[in-house]
Amino acid sequence: MQELGVVHRTITRASEADVEALSAFGVSTIHEAMGRLGLMRPYIRPVYPGASMCGTAVTVLLQPGDNWMLHVAAEQVHPGDVVVAACTTENEDGFFGDLLATSLKARGAKGLIIDGGCRDVATLQEMNFPVFSRAINSKGTVKATLGSVNIPVVCANALVNPGDVVIADVDGVVVVPAARAGEVATAAKKREDNETGKRDRFASGELGLDIYNMRAPLEAAGLRYID
Template sequence: MNSSRVFLRVNRVDANLCTQAREVTVSDLHEAAISRGRGGLMSSRMRPIQKGARIAGPAVTAFCAPGDNLMMHRALYLAQPGDVLVVVSDAETSGAQWGDMAARYAVKKGLAGVVVQGCVRDTDTVESLGCAVWATHILSIHPDKCGHGMVNTPVVCDGVLVNPGDLIVADGDGVICVPKGEAAATVQAAVARMRKEDEMARAVARGEAVWDLGGSAASYASMGIEEIDAAFDDH
């Protein structure tokens, strides 16, 4: 029995919210999500191919059979401008999920970017094309295109549940998924954190110390730590 399922439509997070989310960092979003009792941060394995890339957009998902990227291609075909393609392969090093031809099509189509639990290849070309890709592995194994899988169903990507339409934000620090229903409040909290840090940056430019601005001085003073006005090896 064929267990594959492909959903042709996605209920996406608001496009204006995605635009706002591109102005904040993954770190700010992570801190905002944690403060709201949420996770969503993918692991340190998920690294960018293109240095300096920053994206935000609704998730379009693909779950691929081991060594096969047929469902990735179906999801890529169905994706719309501004989407983030999230691809999951259980057998992560059994066949590349992404390469130069897919990247050329993604750039032409206007995708925001791609997140892959699995292998990508042709990375020099992918980077030169300006295709924003995050992946857990780089390996030049050729994939098949005949396997079963899923498109636009929930997937677990690098330990994080991603539902189609959720907000995906990625930058040099990694990738975070914010559930669609939590996205507005989380982005607003991240923007507030960003503005607070902007104020701190201006204070540092004026000569103030991060030691005082960030609360370290007050915390240190409350701990009763002994300070000795000498070197440890003075005699």
């Protein structure tokens, strides 16, 4: 059962060095390097082209149609944080807009991930404040019902604990547990170096059939070529 009406002021964030290391890699690389874990559902999309972010999570649990707790969360933001907002039930109302973005940006937030709606998109783009959301929706919200800040939340099917590393780009959003951040960054670097070598081989005309030694397994599986 999720806690309601609480704000945890002290959280353990992933180290700045690990966050910086992870920021060098894309979501797809990190997801694969972590054992194909950590992805949010693909309906969470950037609200404008080119939006991306990497930072430590300040988590928020919202009530449907109510953005009160986003204002509460702003006070808990440290420079380099990403606000990750889940909701107690599916809701696409416009929880977030340019005023809250101005507040979060002033606190040093890197952006917002929200399993809900967002509005004022043109202004957000002008501000260069990245938001990834479930929907773009002009419908406003109220400030009446308590949720919580800095508790574990499930956002778009991904478990997010306060202090975890959240990376978002055009390919989606991935969450790296704080305790695994260094390990995953190392694995991502190894994977990317390996892919660079393969990319060169593909560019030279070599086929994946040979690079990945697929021919024998395909033959064993019964693949036949007919001229």
